[in-house]
Amino acid sequence: xxxxxxxxxxxxxxxxxxxxxMDYYYANCAGITAKEYVLGDFKxxxxxxxxxxxxxxxxxxxxxxxxGRVYAFFEPFPAAxxxxxxxxxxxxxxxxxxxxxxxxxxxxxxxxxxYEEGFSRLWRPLPIRQVRRTQIDFLQIxxxxxxxxxxxxxxxYTMTATITPLETLSYLCGITKWSRYIHKYPEKxxxxxDFMIKGLIANDLFLKKIAQSRSKHSYVCLERVSASFxxxxxxxxxxxxxxxxxxxMNNRMGYIxxxxxxxxxxxxxxxxxxLPKGHYIxxxxxxxxFKAKELLGDRFCLMGNLNSTLQKLGxxxxxxxxxxxxxxxCGDGGGFILGSGCEIxxxxxxxxxxxxxxxxxxxxxxxx
Amino acid sequence: MTEIVTxxxxxxxxxxxxxxxxxxxxxxxxxxxxxxxxxILFYLEPQNLLFALRSFSLPILPQIxxxxxxxxxxRLHRYFQLNIIAVVNKLKERAKQRRGKHAE
Numbered sequence: 327x328x329x330x331x332x333x334x335x336x337x338x339x340x341x342x343x344x345x346x347x348m349d350y351y352y353a354n355c356a357g358i359t360a361k362e363y364v365l366g367d368f369k370x371x372x373x374x375x376x377x378x379x380x381x382x383x384x385x386x387x388x389x390x391x392x393x394g395r396v397y398a399f400f401e402p403f404p405a406a407x408x409x410x411x412x413x414x415x416x417x418x419x420x421x422x423x424x425x426x427x428x429x430x431x432x433x434x435x436x437x438x439x440x441y442e443e444g445f446s447r448l449w450r451p452l453p454i455r456q457v458r459r460t461q462i463d464f465l466q467i468x469x470x471x472x473x474x475x476x477x478x479x480x481x482x483y484t485m486t487a488t489i490t491p492l493e494t495l496s497y498l499c500g501i502t503k504w505s506r507y508i509h510k511y512p513e514k515x516x517x518x519x520d521f522m523i524k525g526l527i528a529n530d531l532f533l534k535k536i537a538q539s540r541s542k543h544s545y546v547c548l549e550r551v552s553a554s555f556x557x558x559x560x561x562x563x564x565x566x567x568x569x570x571x572x573x574x575m576n577n578r579m580g581y582i583x584x585x586x587x588x589x590x591x592x593x594x595x596x597x598x599x600x601l602p603k604g605h606y607i608x609x610x611x612x613x614x615x616f617k618a619k620e621l622l623g624d625r626f627c628l629m630g631n632l633n634s635t636l637q638k639l640g641x642x643x644x645x646x647x648x649x650x651x652x653x654x655x656c657g658d659g660g661g662f663i664l665g666s667g668c669e670i671x672x673x674x675x676x677x678x679x680x681x682x683x684x685x686x687x688x689x690x691x692x693x694x
Numbered sequence: 695m696t697e698i699v700t701x702x703x704x705x706x707x708x709x710x711x712x713x714x715x716x717x718x719x720x721x722x723x724x725x726x727x728x729x730x731x732x733x734i735l736f737y738l739e740p741q742n743l744l745f746a747l748r749s750f751s752l753p754i755l756p757q758i759x760x761x762x763x764x765x766x767x768x769r770l771h772r773y774f775q776l777n778i779i780a781v782v783n784k785l786k787e788r789a790k791q792r793r794g795k796h797a798e
Binding site for chain 2: 473532
């Protein structure tokens, strides 16, 4: 816990924390199918996390709650891939991961109906017994958090999640329509974002209060509003103002802003300097992390970014070499967490992930 | 816009609950927050009762007490009404509507 948070405070801990984000990889590593992991007894998923932790020698400085099952049946808010809005497929194979079947469920002509009837209007039929059981599951998630944070002193990636309104709309409208709407009807999209942000912040607030996480990481999903998807102008008007509101709440509640930044954010790095003072983790995927160190390293802790191609197809030596470079450049002076870009590929070979762990142990210690 | 967390960290829970309600059920949407008999019966089914009891373990008791004291009974109750009970009732209502449409 201390090692991880020292890095977040932009200082040098005893060594660079080793914190690859895992979810379906836990199932793979424990030898169970994605279906057993997501839809089985919570205990099965919990044991998969423990098994993975110990198979990697107990050297991981962070674990993650089995989030797939939360997405599937618990989340009535359209935070990323909620099963309330779109079908999800869970393969019954080892090494598989949950698949989000993107089908547009919202048209811009229905926005007025959403203001009147809310997003529950878009819920699809779900097996009620499964919804109820997943609601009970939340107690097990609290137990899981207590085990890792209080008994093992290992921080959790996050216990809460929020998302910017524009990104949520991409899942609901479908990426093609969404791209058209943001160019053709920016005012209508802005009006909808104004409507959504209050509810998204309120939901996150209650999750924080209920989860009572010791790690105090506030996950903000930043996947489809990067430079890979939108222009700087759209980012300035339809993303940044809402991101600032989310950050303001996190800062006021004493939380660390954990930005999960998939795809490429490099052209938008300058905007991050506009964010208010506070504690941040920029978890980068395909962005230029070395440039991030240069431009943002004085204010933001960086996390990442062994990408999924290397995880799955690289050799242990290639992984060691890349991690060494990450530690030497990004770890200089502290403020760096060695991890994956996004999450560990569900079918990544064990020895490749162990190569990341070994590199962290070999090159990560700071000379005091 | 009323901020739900002030500069000093004070939380306006009533506003947050209202924002939550409007987001999920809209300005005019109807919500059913009653715990119906069949819901209670669901939890009393032996397998579900066992499941709930197994989920409820000693280490989480202090956490539940912390949640209770952080939010208070009234707010926690309202949160569960909106985010747990009303969700199930809305899903049932929508399933009923869908069955009605198919019957037509």
